[in-house]
Amino acid sequence: MLGTLVAVLVSLITWGGTASAHGSVIDPASRNYGCWQRWGSDFQNPAMAEQDPMCWQAWQADPNAMWNWNGLYRNGSAGNFQAVIPDGQLCSGGRTESGRYNSLDAVGPWKTTDIGANFTVKLYDQASHGADYFLVYVTRQGFDPTKQALTWNDLQLVARTGRYAPSQNYSIPVNTSGYTGRHVVYTIWQASHMDQTYFLCSDVNFR
Secondary structure (H helix, E strand, O other), rough: OOHHHHHHHHHHHHHHHHHHHEEEEEEEEEEEHHHHHHHHOOOOOHHHHHHOHHHHHHHHHHOHHHHHHOOEEEEOOOOOOOHHHHOOOOOOOOOOOHHHHHHHHHHOOOOEEEOOEEEEEEEEOOOOOOOEEEEEEEOOOOOOOOOOOOOHHHHEEEOOOOOOOOOOEEEEEEEEOOEEEEEEEEEEEEEEOOEEEEEEEEEEEEE
């Protein structure tokens, strides 16, 4: 039993190492980054099932999704995002990486980050890929992510940027109005080093 546990932990550390080459939105935290941040050091704690049920189902489905919190991308989309990512699969990047991130599409009460009408999306890019652009969307008022699967028609574009030079930290200022309560902030990051695109769901509560 002990040997099995050690083998599992070693494999998880190995998986985690692959995450270092990419990036994700860290504020407001993307779904899998938030799960890793809250539970990475205690991911086998059964209390998670009651305290953080959406993260619990994600850890149970595939711990790789959290250890590789910054590997949720697709190559070769050529900007045709709606063509390669079906409705209901936006948070997994269209079930990218052989379905590793499928649990992020699950509908339910994901933990939220409180934000105001004007907020900043902060993205960590460990590999310094740079960005051709970022697109930031907010779900329409009235959409309920605890009960409805996310579709492209639910998104409203609130920010589009130009190029960002390679760095490890990017900040995207976003100005909105009219949003209240629970929403999903959906960030698309088009990296500069190749046609590699990241699709990132962050659950928020507009104060």
